[in-house]
Amino acid sequence: MLNQPTFVPVGTQATIKSLTPEDLKNIGVEIFFCNTYHLYLRPGDKTIKKLGGLHKFARWDGKLITDSGGFQVFSLGRERGSEGKLIKITEDGVEFTSHLDGSKHFFTPEKSLQIQHNLAADFIIAFDECTPYPSKKEYAQQALDRTHRWAIRSLQEHKKLNKKLNQDLKLYGVVQGSFYKDLRQESAKFICDQDFDGIAIGGVSVGESKKEMRQAVDWVLPTILKTKKPIHLLGVGEIDDLFDFFGRGITSMDCTIPTRIGRSGYFLNRTGNIKTDLKNRFKTKIENLKFKDNQEPLDPNCNCYVCKNFDKAYIHHLFKTQELLAYRLLTYHNLAFMINLQNKIRKSLKDGTFEKLKKEWLGK
């Protein structure tokens, strides 16, 4: 079991970009998210299995979660070509072309589960279709029905593999349904009725607004909460999201944003106006000239290795000169900032001060 709730950083290629497992431990990271699609293509799930599985491969003795590969198959396929061209969806599964070399591949629910069992993360995810945004209702309904049939097939394959490989991986079913209330509720009911270890909510991060995203979650949460199972929100995890969704009962969520914006030169802090500056209230560009001779740490309230040892002036210089150390230090701090916030939220949920903490951070 994971400590709850948990912010799950993303290490697509079995590495959180620029950081070592030792760094992650020092930050307090307990789990990270790897992408099955990428690891299947490179170095290959069979190679990782041969090397002892993902934990041993990446020298990480904390927890790991992999996705089904579906999200990348669909989103990269649709990004790169017209829908019919680079992916071909049938009842059996999805044919897609590698974004690396154009080679053809075919994922089925069974295949996704086989790959994930080869990788052998602690938590794995059923194979689903993440529909494009927006989707017509008719298509969304068809895709959802298929996703539910794939959910059953994923579950069956998973049980077989857990037995065969003498593993005890935990499988999350995925609630889909685009942005249609009845489809989302139908999906929640269906997925919660199955014997999954946890419930994931998928396809809500692709919408247009945070309001829409919250609504899609709210439609299904009452049904899911009744199961008492862990609930993972896929691809969501900015600072306001942590308050919104951990407050509602989501137990974990993964997000690339904190580490990605670090590599783009943003550091997380709390200097923006929490009520008026919704876009940038928690992030600041290190490239800003005013930091050229600023001898303060990135965040004076942060106790992380970077804030204890470096000032803005030096990190500003490193980023301006495109030095590798800049990306490392900014990633480290941003991740530490998120984990510290996660820990504060955990504590507040335990001692009944969550609403107070939320108001302090979001102003409402």
Added chain:
Amino acid sequence: MLNQPTFVPVGTQATIKSLTPEDLKNIGVEIFFCNTYHLYLRPGDKTIKKLGGLHKFARWDGKLITDSGGFQVFSLGRERGSEGKLIKITEDGVEFTSHLDGSKHFFTPEKSLQIQHNLAADFIIAFDECTPYPSKKEYAQQALDRTHRWAIRSLQEHKKLNKKLNQDLKLYGVVQGSFYKDLRQESAKFICDQDFDGIAIGGVSVGESKKEMRQAVDWVLPTILKTKKPIHLLGVGEIDDLFDFFGRGITSMDCTIPTRIGRSGYFLNRTGNIKTDLKNRFKTKIENLKFKDNQEPLDPNCNCYVCKNFDKAYIHHLFKTQELLAYRLLTYHNLAFMINLQNKIRKSLKDGTFEKLKKEWLGK
């Protein structure tokens, strides 16, 4: 004083690419080399002075050495344009254009020393002209005469600044003279007659062969050794160079190669044939497919953090997927490899086993 002899890694922009000062300490790095030209342009020597000097800026409490800026002014200027176009040499100094924005700048011996005193490394270097390779003798003689006049001006400005700023920086004079025996010897005599704290040998790394380089050093070494001063060989420091030159009495040398080849995917080890594979005997490409599932460390004889914690398979994967952690781990190991070798050479020089060690490594 530096422990002798010393391999000096290069941190051009006040950072050894991808590594923290903590990493450097763990590796055993005692000093690194920063480039005055780059730091003058970004963030500017005045900014660094305002921030407390280079040590404080880069959070490095070990030793530091800066060059005069001359090497970059000349080599970048000549690389980017015809000689007369991007740099203009007069008796007073050199006008050059920034490789960043094309702005015009003027370095004189006094200016170089002022910048270096603002940066305030422990060891600094007189302003010299590094002539292109090859240079006609007439030009080499003119440039050398000018370099000697600049050496005197550098020394005078240095003494003034040490007093004015209440600093005790140590200044190295630079022996030049292209690849002409009489010019080199004339230069050694001239530079050794001045009141420098140490003697640097410049302009030998630009030649065509290692043989030529060794010859240019041998022409001047007897004269320099008599001074009993520290002797720094500029821009040289591959594995065979460490044996060749530390064995001859050079006390320190700086080189970008071990860290740069790390970022290009090479790791240092000893698997090549030392007698027949002169080009690659100490380095191996991590991208080689045979490492895809290799569970050995980069170098089984290395005790560094990377070799204790990671295997070739994972680093191969990181490099193939262009992950930032690859550059960090390869840089770390290569630097550790060099420092370990430096330590072995130090020990062998003390206990009289140097020739044995050299034979073990170079086969001669």
